[in-house]
Amino acid sequence: MGRQQSKGAPDILSGAYRAVWRWHFYAGVLVMPVLMLLALTGGLYLFRDEIDQAVYSRMATVPASARQAPPEAWAAAAEQVGQGRAAALILPARADQAVRIRVDRPDGGQRTVFVDPHTGHVTGETGYGGVMETVKRLHSLTLFGPVMNLVVEIVAGWTIVLCATGLYLWWPRRRRVGVVALTSTDPRRRPFWRDLHALTGLYVGGVLLFLAVTGMPWSAVWGDRVMDGVRTSGLGRPAAPVAGAWQAAEHADHPQGAGWTMEGMTLPAHAHHPASAGLSEVVALAEAAGLPRPYAVSIPKAAVTTWTVTAQVTRVQDTRALYIDPAQGKVVADIGYSQFGAGAKAIEWGIYTHQGTQFGPINRWVMLAGCIGVWLLAISGLMMWWKRRPPKLSKGLIGAPPAPDGLKLRVAVLAIVLPLCLLYPLTGASLVVALVAERLIRALFRSRPAAA
Structure with a gap:
C-alpha cells in the first residue's frame, strides 16, 4: 500500500507506518514464493477426488457386481503385480x-495396485498414491527432503506476520485509499x-491466517512440541483400552488414514497365541462393527x-478407528472422535x-478463495x-521501505513480530538470520568504494 496520510496526522504515524511496512515487505519477500507453491498445490488438493477420478478412471472403475472375491485374493494379486508385500488397502464406497x-x-519403494473386488483381477498399477500423493508431498515440501518440513513452519509463521502487519497497513487512518472498494480502475497506476x-488481503486475510495456523500441526518443531504437549496432558488421544499402552508402530506399520491424534499408534497383539484372523x-x-465404507485396512x-x-x-466427528487383535480374532479397541x-x-x-471437507462444498470454495488470494x-x-x-538495483537497493529513525518505533514493530516468533521458534530463528543478513549487506555496500 501507499504511504499517503491525512494532513495534520502526527509524525509518529509516518514512522510507525514505514516500520511496519518494512517488516511486511521483508516477510513477503521471504515467504511469498513458497506460499505461492503451497497455495497452488493446496488448491489442487481441494479437488483431489475429482482429479484422481479423471486420471485413474480406467483403473479405478470396475463393473458392479454382488459377487466378491476373497480379500486374500486381492492381496495376492496386488503382491504379484507390485512385487512386494500388501501393506494396506482401501475398500471403496461403491460397488463399481x-x-x-x-x-x-523390498527396495523401499511403494506402489498402488487397483484390484477388482468382484473378480480379484488387477485393473492397473501406479506409484503410491498416484498424482495426488505427489501434489501432497509438494504441498508439504517433503518431496524435496525431510528437512524442508522445517521450511513449512517458517513460512506459516511469517504468513501470520504478513497478516498482522498487513492489517495494520490497511487500517484507513482517514487516508484517501481503497478501504472496501477500489479507488482507481487504471491498472497502469x-x-x-x-x-x-x-482489499485482497482484507477479504481473504482471515482465510490465510486460518490456513497458516491449522497447517502448523504438520510442522517438524512446533507440530511435534504441541503433539507431545497435548498427548501428555491428557488432552489428546484416549487412554489405551486394553492392558498395556499405545505403542509407536514401525514406519511400515503406520495405520493408514488414522489422523493426527492416532497417527503412528497401534496396540500390542497377543503374538504368543496362534494367529487366527486373516484379511x-x-x-x-x-x-460387523458397522464401519461405513470407504475404510482403510492396515x-x-x-x-x-x-x-x-x-x-x-x-x-x-465421523472419525473412527478399529484395532483388531489377529490372535484373538476380535476388536480390542473402537476409538472415535x-x-x-x-x-x-x-x-x-x-x-x-x-x-476443505468439514463443512461440505462451501468449505472447499472458501479455502480455494484463500489460495487464489x-x-x-x-x-x-x-x-x-x-x-x-x-533505478539502480546493482547498488544493493532492492526497493524496501526506508528504515525509520528512532528506537521506540522499532520496539513498537517488534512488539507485533516478537510474540509470534516466540510462539513459533523457527520463525524467530529466521527473524534473527534476516536481521543479521540485512546488517551485513548494508555494511558491505557502505564499504564499497564509489565508482570513478
Whole structure:
C-alpha cells in the first residue's frame, strides 16, 4: 500500500507506518514464493477426488457386481503385480470402484495396485498414491527432503506476520485509499495495485491466517512440541483400552488414514497365541462393527501389532478407528472422535477444515478463495514494487521501505513480530538470520568504494 496520510496526522504515524511496512515487505519477500507453491498445490488438493477420478478412471472403475472375491485374493494379486508385500488397502464406497492396495517393495519403494473386488483381477498399477500423493508431498515440501518440513513452519509463521502487519497497513487512518472498494480502475497506476493488494488481503486475510495456523500441526518443531504437549496432558488421544499402552508402530506399520491424534499408534497383539484372523476375518469384523465404507485396512508386518481399520471420512466427528487383535480374532479397541481430548478435537477440526471437507462444498470454495488470494497478493505486490523500484538495483537497493529513525518505533514493530516468533521458534530463528543478513549487506555496500 501507499504511504499517503491525512494532513495534520502526527509524525509518529509516518514512522510507525514505514516500520511496519518494512517488516511486511521483508516477510513477503521471504515467504511469498513458497506460499505461492503451497497455495497452488493446496488448491489442487481441494479437488483431489475429482482429479484422481479423471486420471485413474480406467483403473479405478470396475463393473458392479454382488459377487466378491476373497480379500486374500486381492492381496495376492496386488503382491504379484507390485512385487512386494500388501501393506494396506482401501475398500471403496461403491460397488463399481476398485480396491486400492498399497504394496511395499523390498527396495523401499511403494506402489498402488487397483484390484477388482468382484473378480480379484488387477485393473492397473501406479506409484503410491498416484498424482495426488505427489501434489501432497509438494504441498508439504517433503518431496524435496525431510528437512524442508522445517521450511513449512517458517513460512506459516511469517504468513501470520504478513497478516498482522498487513492489517495494520490497511487500517484507513482517514487516508484517501481503497478501504472496501477500489479507488482507481487504471491498472497502469500504482494506486490500483495498492488497493487491489490491500482489499485482497482484507477479504481473504482471515482465510490465510486460518490456513497458516491449522497447517502448523504438520510442522517438524512446533507440530511435534504441541503433539507431545497435548498427548501428555491428557488432552489428546484416549487412554489405551486394553492392558498395556499405545505403542509407536514401525514406519511400515503406520495405520493408514488414522489422523493426527492416532497417527503412528497401534496396540500390542497377543503374538504368543496362534494367529487366527486373516484379511477376510478383519474385513468381516469391520463390517460387523458397522464401519461405513470407504475404510482403510492396515496390515501389520510385525505379528506383535494389531491390525488397524480406519474410516475415510470428510467430517471430523465421523472419525473412527478399529484395532483388531489377529490372535484373538476380535476388536480390542473402537476409538472415535468423542473419546479424544479437547486439544485433539480442536486440532483435528482445524485439519479437516483446512483440507476443505468439514463443512461440505462451501468449505472447499472458501479455502480455494484463500489460495487464489495468495496469488493475487503476490502479483499485486510485485507490481507495486516494480512501479517504485530504485533505478539502480546493482547498488544493493532492492526497493524496501526506508528504515525509520528512532528506537521506540522499532520496539513498537517488534512488539507485533516478537510474540509470534516466540510462539513459533523457527520463525524467530529466521527473524534473527534476516536481521543479521540485512546488517551485513548494508555494511558491505557502505564499504564499497564509489565508482570513478
